[in-house]
Amino acid sequence: MRKSSRNLFFLGLAVALLGAGVWAELGREQTLAVQPLTALDPATVQRFEIRCRDCTTRRFERAGAGWRMLEPYAQPANADAVARLLGIVRAPVRTRANFADYAPSKLGLAPAQFTLTYDDVTIEIGNEDPIEHDRYVRLGAELLRVPDRFSARLLESAESELADPKAVQ
Numbered sequence: 001m002r003k004s005s006r007n008l009f010f011l012g013l014a015v016a017l018l019g020a021g022v023w024a025e026l027g028r029e030q031t032l033a034v035q036p037l038t039a040l041d042p043a044t045v046q047r048f049e050i051r052c053r054d055c056t057t058r059r060f061e062r063a064g065a066g067w068r069m070l071e072p073y074a075q076p077a078n079a080d081a082v083a084r085l086l087g088i089v090r091a092p093v094r095t096r097a098n099f100a101d102y103a104p105s106k107l108g109l110a111p112a113q114f115t116l117t118y119d120d121v122t123i124e125i126g127n128e129d130p131i132e133h134d135r136y137v138r139l140g141a142e143l144l145r146v147p148d149r150f151s152a153r154l155l156e157s158a159e160s161e162l163a164d165p166k167a168v169q
Contacts, residue, residue, distance in 0.1 A: 034092040037139065037146060038121055042086035050085070050154060051115040058158050060085070069162060076163040084153050085161075089118055091146045094134055099143040107136040107143070114154050125151070 047061040059071040060082060067077040104110035108127030116123040126136040134145040 034094075035096075036090040037093055037123065037137065037144065038089045038118070040089040040118055040121060042083075042089055045086055045089070045118050048085065048116065048118045051117075052154060053111070053113055055155055056158050058161065060161075066163075069158065072158050073162060078161050078163050081153075081156070081161040084150075086118075088116065088123070088150045088153075089121075091150065093144045093146055094132070095145045097143045099138055099141050102143055104138070109136060109138050112138065114151070116154075125154075 045062070047059070049057065049059045051057045056072050058069065060067050060069055060077055062068075063076075066079060067082040069075055069077045104126075109124055112124035112126055114125040116125070121139075124138040126138070128135055128148055128151075129145060132145070133148055135148045135151060137144040137146050
């Protein structure tokens with residue numbers, strides 16, 4: 001084997017090894033990536049409802065290019081407020097566990113403090129974790145801990161979610 005052929009062979013081998021290392025690292029990073037609360041795409045959600053223990057139930061429905069509040073007021077909804085409420089479906093999940101292994105009443109999930117329904121997906125939100133200030137969330141048979149960046153939005157008044165709050169009668 002000539003010297004130049006041998007050098008090309010080793011150079012090609014080094015490139016292949018580096019490529020395999022990059023591919024393995026990308027796979028490892030993807031498995032460590034934070035998973036969202038649901039697989040829903042906020043852009044495809046057609047309707048959603050927010051129920052909570054101490055506030056008014058609010059229902060929204062997509063109307064053409066915008067959103068409309070159906071309850072408690074039948075008026076156009078504020079696009080920014082709706083976008084913030086839709087963002088909850090993609091909230092990052094810190095931990096996942098089997099819901100049956102825990103006492104729902106201790107987690108504020110019997111009954112839930114908030115119940116959100118996006119199309120046909122129901123999300124129940126309970127108490128705040130005292131250490132990391134995450135919210136306990138029930139999604140089907142799973143118990144999740146999600147950073148609490150949304151509970152204040154769920155407690156906002158219905159009037160603040162209207163396109164024209166002054167139009168409330």
